[in-house]
Amino acid sequence: METITLLWTASVVGAGALYWFFWVMGAAEVQGKRAVDLKMGSISNDNVEDKYNQYWSFFRRPKETKSDSVPAFVDTFYNLVTDIYEWGWGQSFHFSPHVPGRSHRDATRLHEERVADLIGARPGHRILDAGCGVGGPMRAIAAKSGSNVVGITINEYQVGRARAHNRKAGLDSLCDVVCGNFLQMPFEDASFDGAYSIEATCHAPKLDDVYGEIFRVLKPGALYASYEWVTTELYKGDVDQEHVEIIQGIERGDALPGLRAYHEIAETAKRVGFEVVDEKDLAKAPAGPWWSRLKMGKVAYWRNHVLVTVLTMLKIAPKGVVEVHEMLYETAGHLTRGGETGIFTPMHMILCRKPII
Numbered sequence: 001m002e003t004i005t006l007l008w009t010a011s012v013v014g015a016g017a018l019y020w021f022f023w024v025m026g027a028a029e030v031q032g033k034r035a036v037d038l039k040m041g042s043i044s045n046d047n048v049e050d051k052y053n054q055y056w057s058f059f060r061r062p063k064e065t066k067s068d069s070v071p072a073f074v075d076t077f078y079n080l081v082t083d084i085y086e087w088g089w090g091q092s093f094h095f096s097p098h099v100p101g102r103s104h105r106d107a108t109r110l111h112e113e114r115v116a117d118l119i120g121a122r123p124g125h126r127i128l129d130a131g132c133g134v135g136g137p138m139r140a141i142a143a144k145s146g147s148n149v150v151g152i153t154i155n156e157y158q159v160g161r162a163r164a165h166n167r168k169a170g171l172d173s174l175c176d177v178v179c180g181n182f183l184q185m186p187f188e189d190a191s192f193d194g195a196y197s198i199e200a201t202c203h204a205p206k207l208d209d210v211y212g213e214i215f216r217v218l219k220p221g222a223l224y225a226s227y228e229w230v231t232t233e234l235y236k237g238d239v240d241q242e243h244v245e246i247i248q249g250i251e252r253g254d255a256l257p258g259l260r261a262y263h264e265i266a267e268t269a270k271r272v273g274f275e276v277v278d279e280k281d282l283a284k285a286p287a288g289p290w291w292s293r294l295k296m297g298k299v300a301y302w303r304n305h306v307l308v309t310v311l312t313m314l315k316i317a318p319k320g321v322v323e324v325h326e327m328l329y330e331t332a333g334h335l336t337r338g339g340e341t342g343i344f345t346p347m348h349m350i351l352c353r354k355p356i357i
């Protein structure tokens with residue numbers, strides 16, 4: 001083959017490989033975010049480093065002084081991670097039990113639809129999603145049940161993303177999103193027919209405050225279901241240093257003011273006035289391991305790391321993305337260990353009813 005032909009073939013193959021690496025392999029498994037569109041939420045590019053440092057300074061403060069600043073710290077966290085989550089995970093920011101023979105997308109949807117069944121959502125109902133992210137669960141629940149879902153998130157950037165996804169999915173007549181704090185919600189008393197939260201109330205410094213607010217806005221007789229992040233009965237923090245390190249790693253990488261123990265969930269629900277209808281760790285057998293999706297990805301993580309590094313060097317992605325991506329990679333390790341040891345679950349399900357007085 002002539003040199004010119006060789007060079008020509010090499011450059012075509014090289015360009016094809018680069019295209020595949022960045023755009024095909026690097027695309028989210030769900031349509032939406034691509035690596036080239038990564039942003040840091042509503043943080044301007046010059047402020048990313050400061051915000052990232054501000055995020056870490058939270059963990060250096062004594063526990064008592066942290067409480068008031070939690071919503072702002074959680075908001076900063078979601079500015080930093082929302083796009084990376086969407087790009088590398090999808091529009092639903094939660095785990096689900098692995099279902100043999102089904103895709104991650106199906107397993108995610110089934111886990112969300114279970115909530116609609118638990119709370120008996122149906123057409124005409126107004127349902128609250130406390131901590132809605134970019135709305136993956138809200139769309140699945142509205143589509144399955146025909147109910148109207150109102151989501152609340154502390155992060156303004158997520159509101160924009162969620163509304164855009166709702167429109168694109170043709171579900172904006174059923175799904176609404178507001179920016180606000182679920183510890184002080186801008187909703188009338190007794191104005192919802194049902195409520196749920198998926199892996200969100202773990203961000204509340206005091207669970208009583210968010211459960212109390214949800215209790216207030218529900219109509220008497222209405223149901224509330226939640227998937228909670230908790231330590232299980234296997235957690236032995238007083239005698240096992242590895243347990244402590246895993247749990248602290250999860251807290252640091254997921255903006256948590258402090259993980260709760262599984263028994264605190266029903267205690268809190270009863271304290272604010274709910275009747276507990278059911279409670280179950282959905283991660284327990286026969287459920288497939290929720291953490292397997294995190295483990296499968298060594299090559300994917302490496303590819304993503306190369307991608308964010310190159311995109312940052314080219315100034316396509318903002319400075320700071322690499323650091324945030326590294327933090328998430330480490331967190332994935334802690335979450336996986338939490339799952340393997342059985343000391344942590346992200347799906348401690350509780351179903352409660354507001355009594356009819």
Ligand SMILES: C=C(CC[C@@H](C)[C@H]1CC[C@H]2C3=CC[C@H]4[C@H](C)[C@@H](O)CC[C@]4(C)[C@H]3CC[C@]12C)C(C)C
Nearest residue numbers: 084085088089093094199254301304328329331332
């Ligand atoms: C409920 C919460 C979030 C749970 C999960 C949706 C996220 C927890 C850890 C995240 C990730 C870890 C590793 C990332 C990887 C390095 C990157 O290349 C692609 C994205 C990740 C897989 C990312 C995706 C979302 C998580 C699984 C908390 C915050 C209460």
Ligand SMILES: C[S@@+](CC[C@H](N)C(=O)[O-])C[C@H]1O[C@@H](n2cnc3c(N)ncnc32)[C@H](O)[C@@H]1O
Nearest residue numbers: 092093094131132133153154181182198200203
């Ligand atoms: C891990 S995400 C889960 C999102 C969604 N439930 C899902 O499964 O896709 C947690 C969500 O809780 C929201 N959140 C955390 N603290 C909040 C607060 N004080 N008020 C309102 N939303 C909050 C975050 O903004 C984020 O949207």
